[in-house]
Amino acid sequence: MKIKTEAGERHVLAITVDNEAGVLAKITGLFTARGYNIESLTVADISSDHALSRITIVTNGPPPIIDQIIAQLDRLVPVHRVVDLNDAGEAHVEREIALVKVAGTGDKRIEALRMADVFRAKVVDTTLSSFIFEITGNSDKVDRFIALMRECGLVEVGRTGVVAIARGSEAL
Amino acid sequence: MTEMSGADMVVQALVDLGVDTVFGYPGGAVLPIYDALYKHPTIKHILVRHEQAATHAAEGYARSTGKPGVVLVTSGPGATNAVTGITDALLDSIPMVVLTGQVPTTLIGTDAFQECDTVGITRHCTKHNYLVMDPDRLGPIMHEAFHIATHGRPGPVVIDIPKNVQVATGTYSVPEFIQHNSYRPQVEPDADAIAQAVAMIAAAERPIFYTGGGVINAGPDASAALRQLVALTGAPVTSTLMGLGAFPSDDDKWLGMLGMHGTFEANMAMNRADLIIAVGARFDDRVTGRLDAFSPDSKKIHIDIDRSSINKIVPVDLAVVGDAGRALDAIIAGWQAAGHKARDLGEWWRRVDGWRATRCLDFPEKKEPDADIMPQRAVKALFDATRGMDPIITTEVGQHQMWAAQHFGFAAPNRWLTSGGLGTMGYGFPAAVGAQIAHPDRLVICIAGEASLQMNIQEMGTVSQYRLPVKIFILNNEWMGMVRQWQELTYESRYSNSYSDSLPDFVKLADAYGWTGLRIDNLGQLEDGIRKMIETPGPVIVDCRVAQLANCFPMIPSGAAHTDMILQPNDITGTMDDEAKALV
Numbered sequence: 001m002k003i004k005t006e007a008g009e010r011h012v013l014a015i016t017v018d019n020e021a022g023v024l025a026k027i028t029g030l031f032t033a034r035g036y037n038i039e040s041l042t043v044a045d046i047s048s049d050h051a052l053s054r055i056t057i058v059t060n061g062p063p064p065i066i067d068q069i070i071a072q073l074d075r076l077v078p079v080h081r082v083v084d085l086n087d088a089g090e091a092h093v094e095r096e097i098a099l100v101k102v103a104g105t106g107d108k109r110i111e112a113l114r115m116a117d118v119f120r121a122k123v124v125d126t127t128l129s130s131f132i133f134e135i136t137g138n139s140d141k142v143d144r145f146i147a148l149m150r151e152c153g154l155v156e157v158g159r160t161g162v163v164a165i166a167r168g169s170e171a172l
Numbered sequence: 173m174t175e176m177s178g179a180d181m182v183v184q185a186l187v188d189l190g191v192d193t194v195f196g197y198p199g200g201a202v203l204p205i206y207d208a209l210y211k212h213p214t215i216k217h218i219l220v221r222h223e224q225a226a227t228h229a230a231e232g233y234a235r236s237t238g239k240p241g242v243v244l245v246t247s248g249p250g251a252t253n254a255v256t257g258i259t260d261a262l263l264d265s266i267p268m269v270v271l272t273g274q275v276p277t278t279l280i281g282t283d284a285f286q287e288c289d290t291v292g293i294t295r296h297c298t299k300h301n302y303l304v305m306d307p308d309r310l311g312p313i314m315h316e317a318f319h320i321a322t323h324g325r326p327g328p329v330v331i332d333i334p335k336n337v338q339v340a341t342g343t344y345s346v347p348e349f350i351q352h353n354s355y356r357p358q359v360e361p362d363a364d365a366i367a368q369a370v371a372m373i374a375a376a377e378r379p380i381f382y383t384g385g386g387v388i389n390a391g392p393d394a395s396a397a398l399r400q401l402v403a404l405t406g407a408p409v410t411s412t413l414m415g416l417g418a419f420p421s422d423d424d425k426w427l428g429m430l431g432m433h434g435t436f437e438a439n440m441a442m443n444r445a446d447l448i449i450a451v452g453a454r455f456d457d458r459v460t461g462r463l464d465a466f467s468p469d470s471k472k473i474h475i476d477i478d479r480s481s482i483n484k485i486v487p488v489d490l491a492v493v494g495d496a497g498r499a500l501d502a503i504i505a506g507w508q509a510a511g512h513k514a515r516d517l518g519e520w521w522r523r524v525d526g527w528r529a530t531r532c533l534d535f536p537e538k539k540e541p542d543a544d545i546m547p548q549r550a551v552k553a554l555f556d557a558t559r560g561m562d563p564i565i566t567t568e569v570g571q572h573q574m575w576a577a578q579h580f581g582f583a584a585p586n587r588w589l590t591s592g593g594l595g596t597m598g599y600g601f602p603a604a605v606g607a608q609i610a611h612p613d614r615l616v617i618c619i620a621g622e623a624s625l626q627m628n629i630q631e632m633g634t635v636s637q638y639r640l641p642v643k644i645f646i647l648n649n650e651w652m653g654m655v656r657q658w659q660e661l662t663y664e665s666r667y668s669n670s671y672s673d674s675l676p677d678f679v680k681l682a683d684a685y686g687w688t689g690l691r692i693d694n695l696g697q698l699e700d701g702i703r704k705m706i707e708t709p710g711p712v713i714v715d716c717r718v719a720q721l722a723n724c725f726p727m728i729p730s731g732a733a734h735t736d737m738i739l740q741p742n743d744i745t746g747t748m749d750d751e752a753k754a755l756v
Contacts, residue, residue: 001750018354021303022291029296064483071480077300077320080354 008061010039012085012094012164013070014172018078019045019053026076027055036069037061040096040139040161052080056163058139083172085164094164098142103130104153112152119145130155138162178307179204179338182271183212185314188346191242192216193233193609195226199246200286201273204338206244218609218638221630223250225602227257228628231266232606235589236564238391240267240321241606247273248286251332252293256596258328259297263593264414265389267326269317270294276336277305290332299327300355305334307342315347324357325478326389357477361494361502368490369449369473369499370506376447376471378520379407382430382459385414385592386452386476386496388585394497395419395585398451401504406514408524410438412453413577414592421581427524428533431459432728433574436532439726439734441524445470452476452496455485456593457755465733475499532726532739533578541696544719547572547647550698551579551619554645557702563615564607566590568600568624571653571724576619578724598627601644605631608640615643615706622648622715623672632685635711643705644713646678649720657723662730662753678715685711692716730755 017023024043031038039058046054059069066084073082085092100121102112105128112131116123121135135145139162146157166172176184182205186194195218198206209217220226223245230241241261245254251272261268275284291303300320302313310333317329373379381402387394395418402409402425409419410430419426428435430442439461442448448470453459455474460466463486472488474481475496482491492499537546551572565580566589567573573590582588589607591599604618618625625646635642655670682689688708692701692715705712726737731752 001754022295022301025292026295033296064487068480068484071482071484075325075357075478075480077352077355 006062008037008065009063010058010060011066012092012162013057013059013073014083014085014164015055015057015073016046016080016172017053017055018080019047019050020078023053023078024055026078027057027073030072030076031059031069034068034072036065042161042163056161058162081172083166085166092164092166094138094162095136096139096142096160096162098135098146098157098159099124100133100135100146100149100154101130101156102133102149102153103155105129108152112149115145115148115152121145174344175341176344177204177208177339177341178304178310178333179208181307181310181342181344182314182333182338183208183215184344185311186215186242187212189315189318193218194242194244195220195229195233195606196244197223197226197246197250199250199273201247201275201335202244202250202271202338204335205271205273205333216609217244218605219634220602220605221633222628223253224256224598225605225628225631225634227254227261227268227270228596228599228602229606229609230268231257231261231264231599232566232589232603233610234266234268234606235388235603236586236607237610238586240269240318240326243268243270245270245272246286247275247290248288250286251290252288255293255297256594258294258330260591260594260596260599261328262297262299264591265326265385266328267321268328269321270328270330272330272332273338274303274332274334277334278336280334290330294330297328298330301330301332303332303334304337307337307340308345310337310342311344312347316352319352320355324355324359325386358479358493359477359495359498361475361492361499363502365490365492366499366502366506369475369492369503370510370512372447372471372473372490373405373407373449373503373507374510374512374515376407377515377517378445379405379447379449379517380441380445381407381409381449381451382411382442382453383409383415383418383451384412384453387415387418388452390452390495390497392585394452394495394500397497397500397504401500401507404504404507404512404514406517407449408441408521410434410442412456412459412592413590415453416577416588417582417585420583422583429577431456432461433578433724433726435578436530436726436737436739437524437527439728439737440527442467443734444523448472450474450476450488451500454481457485460486461728462731462733465735467734530739532737535722535725539695541694543695545692545695545698545716547575547649547718547722548579549695550645550647550716550718551575553698554617554619554702555580557699557706558615558617561615561706563587563617564589564604564611566600566604566607566616566618568618568620568627569595569597570621570624571649571657572619572621572624572647574654574724575647580619597624601625602628602631604642604644605634605640608642609638616641617643617645620644620646621653622646622650622675622678623652629681632681632687632711636685636687640711641709642711645705646713646715647718648675648678648715649718649722650675651720654724660723678713682713687711687713690714
């Protein structure tokens with residue numbers, strides 16, 4: 001017997017929650033308990049009184065599962081709002097930051113700097129044999145930059161995961 | 173706004189919330205609350221013999237009254253022992269508040285004596301949970317917890333209270349929230365959806381109501397509304413295990429339970445219907461059978477208070493999010509306002525009657541007085557003997573549970589207490605304790621299997637202590653019958669560990685606890701034995717010996733469609749393919 005899996009599509013969910021201990025565990029636990037995917041997750045306090053946090057989750061699944069994920073999140077007591085940014089009428093903006101450390105000397109070092117320029121990555125630290133680049137963009141752009149840096153002495157990467165917000169004048 | 177200790181606040185909140193009964197077991201980390209209870213004679217504390225039983229007793233109390241069940245246990249093992257009952261309440265949507273003691277805040281995270289991460293462990297088996305770090309928060313949290321446990325889809329809420337928070341003083345306050353900050357379940361159904369539902373029901377030629385535990389949770393008025401709507405439309409009704417009692421079993425519109433051990437007519441009618449009206453039911457795998465063959469030609473209306481239940485398993489044509497009772501009332505109002513009359517469903521009923529003619533619940537039996545008792549006969553005899561007594565029936569989990577669901581009839585809600593979603597062996601007896609506490613003068617009978625009963629049999633002591641007249645009726649076949657049945661169906665009768673070896677003498681056990689013990693060995697003794705059980709005051713355990721190898725039919729084997737029911741034992745085949753074996 002083989003276990004079958006279904007093809008999915010990528011969705012970005014913006015979730016506002018009470019900024020309380022255990023809320024993040026509740027949400028990530030929901031994903032593991034019900035077998036949903038998390039491609040990335042970011043969370044930070046967003047209100048002036050520190051009462052609310054915004055979680056951005058990039059997930060993947062067939063449309064009925066995405067619908068289920070939203071319904072399951074929405075019924076959690078500390079969850080205020082769940083928005084599927086892929087459904088939010090107008091398109092949305094996604095950004096991710098990566099810090100990319102590249103070590104080497106000579107041609108590779110020059111090539112790394114040249115490509116960083118093409119990608120508009122900033123140099124935020126340097127030694128005689130290394131750079132740390134800061135790159136901002138959507139995940140594809142960050143992926144491509146990191147893939148190129150692998151050829152130029154990549155030694156370390158840190159990524160934030162996606163934050164996203166709907167276009168237009170309306171708030172969530 | 174009064175200054176008092178955390179423990180006093182807990183008890184004050186219970187008083188303010190109208191709680192009359194707490195099921196619990198003391199221990200180091202809840203001693204301050206137990207001391208506060210000592211001074212509050214208005215709250216009755218029922219001392220169980222194991223924390224799991226406290227949770228099931230609270231479920232029995234809740235399910236038989238509609239009020240939330242309350243549990244009080246200590247930290248560590250007290251909390252972990254409660255986890256099974258908490259999960260059971262989550263799966264069956266039972267309102268429950270569980271208060272757990274915790275080590276002092278200064279010791280949290282140090283692997284202190286009887287410390288466990290209670291909020292971590294119960295995070296995914298509660299509707300919500302709290303760790304209270306400040307006594308000033310206790311009042312608001314207690315009130316919020318009861319609000320959450322009882323509003324929307326009901327469920328269990330855990331409040332973990334460190335011992336120093338119980339001892340410290342603070343200000344007790346009662347929140348005046350009208351709306352919760354973030355938890356606002358939709359109770360009122362959408363008017364457009366109701367109008368569409370009315371039109372769909374009016375247009376249907378082969379409609380069927382498929383109702384579940386949500387109708388029971390919505391209160392007795394919802395059951396009354398269901399009866400009214402069925403009478404208006406003339407459509408047949410089937411129900412899940414959890415929904416039994418919402419519609420009277422002696423009504424000619426009643427088709428019996430559906431699903432794996434449901435009736436042939438209920439499952440065939442679901443399969444052939446052109447409209448399913450699902451009310452407070454969640455298309456559980458025990459109900460649907462093979463999904464791609466589940467009611468292929470029907471439109472489906474799904475009324476549920478939990479949006480996540482809609483389209484979770486079976487895609488539906490119309491979603492109505494809201495309280496089952498209010499939705500039914502709105503449909504009735506819409507139906508009457510539109511001047512709809514019941515359609516002529518004669519052709520549909522003729523087909524239903526054809527399926528009924530299969531008489532799928534009949535079973536072979538010998539009639540001689542010294543014959544073995546068929547377990548179905550025992551349940552029917554119990555039903556016949558208790559007619560007019562309005563008994564509350566609880567069950568454990570297994571074959572006896574299904575036989576009780578098939579052969580015991582219910583005329584009203586809140587009389588049938590069983591573990592449906594989690595399928596917890598050991599539920600039935602403590603649930604009977606909780607129901608009997610709530611209804612001291614009613615006849616409460618736990619229909620048990622000899623294996624399940626032993627999972628919480630220690631509660632005989634609780635029953636003796638509070639002089640509860642609980643009756644336990646054991647269908648004793650000396651097997652974990654449902655396990656054995658599956659081994660026969662799936663594993664060529666390799667009976668791996670399914671024999672109930674080394675059983676106690678239940679009659680002597682009754683004697684040891686000061687109960688009355690009876691034994692019924694053959695058909696000739698059945699009616700007298702049941703009568704004696706009912707007439708004997710106080711707790712009675714009946715060891716009813718039944719035909720050992722009887723199996724529960726009809727049955728939809730795992731991976732099969734509603735139309736592929738096994739009706740009789742000789743339909744059984746010896747083995748199954750891996751796909752079927754992998755299903756639960």
